[in-house]
Amino acid sequence: MTMMMDRLRSADRRPAPVAADGARGPLLTVDGLAKHYGARIGCTGVGFDLWPGEVLGIVGESGSGKTTLLKAIAGLVAPDAGSIRYDAGAGPVEVRALSEPERRRLMRTDWAFVHQNPRDGLRMGVSAGANVGERLMARGQRHYGRIRGAALDWLARVEIAGARLDDRPSAFSGGMQQRLQIARNLVSEPRLVFMDEPTGGLDVSVQARLLDLIRALVRELGLSAIVVTHDLAVVRLLADRLMVMKDGRVVEAGLTDQVLDDPAHAYTQLLVSSILQV
Amino acid sequence: MEPRIRVENVSKTFTLHTQGGTRLAVMAGASLTVRPGECVALTGPSGAGKSTLMRIVYGNYRADAGSVTVAGTEVVNAEPRTVLALRRHVLGYVSQFLRVVPRVPTIEVVAEPCLAVGRCPASAEARARALLTRLNIPERLWGLSPLTFSGGEQQRVNIARGFAHAYPALLLDEPTASLDAANRAEVLRLIAEAKADGAAILGIFHDAEARAAICDRAVDVGAFMPAAGAATEGAG
Numbered sequence: 001m002t003m004m005m006d007r008l009r010s011a012d013r014r015p016a017p018v019a020a021d022g023a024r025g026p027l028l029t030v031d032g033l034a035k036h037y038g039a040r041i042g043c044t045g046v047g048f049d050l051w052p053g054e055v056l057g058i059v060g061e062s063g064s065g066k067t068t069l070l071k072a073i074a075g076l077v078a079p080d081a082g083s084i085r086y087d088a089g090a091g092p093v094e095v096r097a098l099s100e101p102e103r104r105r106l107m108r109t110d111w112a113f114v115h116q117n118p119r120d121g122l123r124m125g126v127s128a129g130a131n132v133g134e135r136l137m138a139r140g141q142r143h144y145g146r147i148r149g150a151a152l153d154w155l156a157r158v159e160i161a162g163a164r165l166d167d168r169p170s171a172f173s174g175g176m177q178q179r180l181q182i183a184r185n186l187v188s189e190p191r192l193v194f195m196d197e198p199t200g201g202l203d204v205s206v207q208a209r210l211l212d213l214i215r216a217l218v219r220e221l222g223l224s225a226i227v228v229t230h231d232l233a234v235v236r237l238l239a240d241r242l243m244v245m246k247d248g249r250v251v252e253a254g255l256t257d258q259v260l261d262d263p264a265h266a267y268t269q270l271l272v273s274s275i276l277q278v
Numbered sequence: 279m280e281p282r283i284r285v286e287n288v289s290k291t292f293t294l295h296t297q298g299g300t301r302l303a304v305m306a307g308a309s310l311t312v313r314p315g316e317c318v319a320l321t322g323p324s325g326a327g328k329s330t331l332m333r334i335v336y337g338n339y340r341a342d343a344g345s346v347t348v349a350g351t352e353v354v355n356a357e358p359r360t361v362l363a364l365r366r367h368v369l370g371y372v373s374q375f376l377r378v379v380p381r382v383p384t385i386e387v388v389a390e391p392c393l394a395v396g397r398c399p400a401s402a403e404a405r406a407r408a409l410l411t412r413l414n415i416p417e418r419l420w421g422l423s424p425l426t427f428s429g430g431e432q433q434r435v436n437i438a439r440g441f442a443h444a445y446p447a448l449l450l451d452e453p454t455a456s457l458d459a460a461n462r463a464e465v466l467r468l469i470a471e472a473k474a475d476g477a478a479i480l481g482i483f484h485d486a487e488a489r490a491a492i493c494d495r496a497v498d499v500g501a502f503m504p505a506a507g508a509a510t511e512g513a514g
Contacts, residue, residue: 051359054359205380208379209381211379212379219393236377255361258337258339258358261333261338261339262292262338264293269295
């Protein structure tokens, strides 16, 4: 097991974004993933590949199982069946076979989870700077000046004034909290980011700014992301690929614009035709 | 010379599940080729399937049968990442409408395709500035989102973005619509330069003068309507 983590760690050098089309395999391979709540299906039979630099959108109505799926992949809920293979560059590792400490380490270093409600992803009792710096310390950084510098840099990237570094997130607006949560998650330069309705409940103008930020980060850092949302406009602008979920199953998957503009499944057609045009 | 865009026997039927499962056959036996340095116009009456065929070539609509290759890459039933890589590096598309993240400045919207293929930010921005200047978008607007612009200005930003990276194959949907004479002439020059550069261009041009000025051949899409049956490539 330690060897597995060593392999994960030894591949720590980030491949250049241009290598995203190169010879290496998928970053994440999910196969036959299922999560049941008693007799009720959370999600079942889900499988897909995610490649470096790709953004995968998961859409569906509330109750379709999309958040359950996201949490099952990210290890926030335990799946009942299926496999999740992650390859940081040194060959695929079965995530479900990792020990709890190894999985937690993966979540702190290579992966990040942006919650729908920023309060679930932030520590409300400590300062904004500490929220951002914490993940760097979890990765082993100890130099206070460098951590503070990185925190300031990331606050600037998510457009939070440096003067707010020592304020607690509870003093921030909802939009600022969400941007802070993104900074906290991305400061450690994860390879894979899970996002659950990252722009839900935000003002439209804040939403646009967040979308732009996430897109730029995908391009500049070459990170991969899985984004759950019910907002088809968000996935159109953000996701390369789309999975449509209904009753815990994937009913259609493909290129985002193909699924939205030429939907094949009856449910996708219904979803797409139900959008109000603006 | 090998065609850069090749469409062979493509057919397309829409099944409308929300309308009682109605099946609409819109295309059958569509075939055409575009060689490097060539500009081919899709012609035919409204509803003949010109836009549908362009969308199939771009991988936006799925073809039910047949083959579409662009620079040797098969588009029909291709993996999403194959199509994404093709669109990033090889196949550009200037649609009639600009679709961008709100609030992103025009200069960044236009520079983005260059950044996506790995050009350095400075050279991507220089390319964007040059194109915006040529297309007469005043510099004071470059820092604003194009979504606040007039229809004609948005169309020019869209064209600048479409020509920012030198795509070896390019799809143009009404590139000169809603442009004044000076801008129209500039867009035609851009197309001519791309052709001279060896790009294979497939386009829809309702503007007959523009079509005559820039296109080497026309393909009548009416011939690919399922009722018409025969699969022939017209030459104009």
